[in-house]
Amino acid sequence: METIETQGVAIPRLGFGTFRMPGGGCQPVVESALALGFRHIDSAAMYENEEAVGAAISASGVKRGDLFVTTKVWHDHLRRGAVRKAFDASISQLKLDYVDLYMVHWPSADMDLPAMLEEMMTLKAEGRTRAIGVCNFNMKMMRLTVEEVRAPIATLQIEYHPFLGQSRMLEYVRGKNIPLTAYAPLAQGRAAHNETLQTIGKRHGATAAQIAIAWLLDQKGVIAIPKAQKESSQRSNLHALKIKLDDQDRSAIAALPKDLRYVKPPFAPDWDA
Ligand SMILES: NC(=O)c1ccc[n+]([C@@H]2O[C@H](COP(=O)([O-])OP(=O)(O)OC[C@H]3O[C@@H](n4cnc5c(N)ncnc54)[C@H](OP(=O)(O)O)[C@@H]3O)[C@@H](O)[C@H]2O)c1
Numbered sequence: 001m002e003t004i005e006t007q008g009v010a011i012p013r014l015g016f017g018t019f020r021m022p023g024g025g026c027q028p029v030v031e032s033a034l035a036l037g038f039r040h041i042d043s044a045a046m047y048e049n050e051e052a053v054g055a056a057i058s059a060s061g062v063k064r065g066d067l068f069v070t071t072k073v074w075h076d077h078l079r080r081g082a083v084r085k086a087f088d089a090s091i092s093q094l095k096l097d098y099v100d101l102y103m104v105h106w107p108s109a110d111m112d113l114p115a116m117l118e119e120m121m122t123l124k125a126e127g128r129t130r131a132i133g134v135c136n137f138n139m140k141m142m143r144l145t146v147e148e149v150r151a152p153i154a155t156l157q158i159e160y161h162p163f164l165g166q167s168r169m170l171e172y173v174r175g176k177n178i179p180l181t182a183y184a185p186l187a188q189g190r191a192a193h194n195e196t197l198q199t200i201g202k203r204h205g206a207t208a209a210q211i212a213i214a215w216l217l218d219q220k221g222v223i224a225i226p227k228a229q230k231e232s233s234q235r236s237n238l239h240a241l242k243i244k245l246d247d248q249d250r251s252a253i254a255a256l257p258k259d260l261r262y263v264k265p266p267f268a269p270d271w272d273a
Contacts, residue, residue, distance in 0.1 A: 001039060001241070004179045004223060007154040009100055009131045011179065012068055013217055014241055015040030016234070017227030022048040030056035032231050034067075037238055042157075042183075042225045043094070044072035044105055045086060050093035058095065069094070070101040072135060075267060078104065078111035083119040087128065101154060102129035106136045107269050113144060117151040124152070133157060135183070139172060140273040146176055155223065157181040161191060162212050165258030174221050182216045185224040188262050196256055200249045206240070209233070213240035215253050 003010035016038040018026055026049035030041060034056060043053045050071060057067065071094065077086040087102060102120060107113075120132040131154035134145060145151050156173055160166045160182035173180050186209050191197055197208035204211070209226075216224040217240070228234045245253075261271070 001037070004221065006177070006179050007131050007152045009068070009154055011101070011155065011181075011223055012038075012040035013223050014038070014213070014238065015042050015068070015070075015181070015223060015225035017183065017225040018043050018049055018053060019047055019227055021052075021227075021229065024052050024055075026052035027056045027059070029229050031059055033228075033234050034060040034062055036231070036234050038234070039066055040068040040070075040223075040225070042070050042181075044074075045090050045093075046072070046074045046105060050090055051095075054094035054096060064096070068100045069096065070103060070133075071099055072103045072105035075104075075106040075108040075111070078108055078113075078116045080112065080115040080119055083116055084123065087123055091128065098127060099129045101131045101133050103133040103135050103155075103157060104137075106265070106267060107134075107138075107141055108267065113141070114149050117145060117149045121151060131155075133181075136269065138269045138271055138273045139169065141269065142169070142172060146178070153178055155179045155181045157183055157225075159184045159261060159263045160216065160222070161185050161187040162194070162197065162215055162253050162256050163187050163190070163258065163260035164262075170219070170221070177221075179221045179223055181223040181225060183225055184263055185216050185226050186212050187260070190262070194256070196252055200245075200252060203249075204243050204245075206243050207236060210236060210240035210243055211245070211249070211253075213237055214243035214245055215250075217241065218245050218250070 135157040191212035
C-alpha cells in the first residue's frame, strides 16, 4: 500500500473508517478489513468503538508496527488537562501502548487552541502518539495552528468527495506539505448511486464507489478513509487502488456539483473563515 510521509510517520493512503459502528459489532468488521489488507484504521472516542477496534487489532495478529491507528479527542475536551485525560481514556479503551495519530475531532468556539495543541505536542514528545493532527479546521484555524503555534500537524482531516470541492484548502495544505485526509470519501454512500461515476466505472470495469476513491487517490497529498461494513465493499474499496483515471474521467468529475456538504453538525465552524 502506498503511504504518504509526514512529520515522521507514513500514512497508508487508503484507510478504513469506523464511524456509525458503535460497540462490539465493530470488532468483526475491523477484523475483516485487517484480514483483507487495510492497515490504517480511523477511530474516535466519539464513535464509541475504541474497545472493539483495539480488540480487532489484537485478534488480527497483524504486527503493531505494520498498523496505522488513529483516534480523536471530542470537542468538549479542548482545554489544558482535558486533552490528556481524553487521550488516557482512549488509549486504555484501545489497549494500545501508543497511537499513530491523535487528532482534534472538531474545533469548538471556546477552545484554548494554543494550550490544547501544546498538550497534544507533549503527548507526541512522550511517544504516546507518533503524530498529531486536526479535523474540521477552517483556514483561519489552520493558519493559527501551522503558522503561529507551529504545531507539527501530520494531516488535516475534512469532508472531501466528488460532490464537495476543497481546492482552497488543498492548495494551502499542499503548500505546507500537510496531507489532506478525505473523510466521507463516498459522500456517505451516495457516490455509489451517482450516474456520472457509474458511467466512468463502466469504462474501467469498476463501480461508482471505486471511481470516487480512485479520484481522491489520483490527487497529490490526498488520503481517503472509506467506511464499509460489508466485506464485499471493503474488498472492492481496496481494489480501487488499482484504477487509473484519465483526463476524460477527471473532467467529467470536475463538472459535478462541488457544493454538497453532508456532514454539518450545529457546532461546525464557519467554513468560509
Ligand atoms: N473527522 C470527522 O469529523 C469525520 C466525520 C465523518 C467521518 N469521518 C471518518 O471518515 C470515515 C468515512 O466516512 P463515512 O463513514 O461518514 O462515509 P463514507 O465512507 O463516505 O461512506 C460510508 C457508506 O458507504 C457505503 N459503502 C462503502 N463502500 C461501498 C462500496 N464499495 N459500494 C457501495 N457502498 C459502499 C457504506 O456501506 P456499508 O457500511 O453498509 O457497507 C456506508 O453506508 C468514517 O467512518 C470516519 O472514520 C470523520
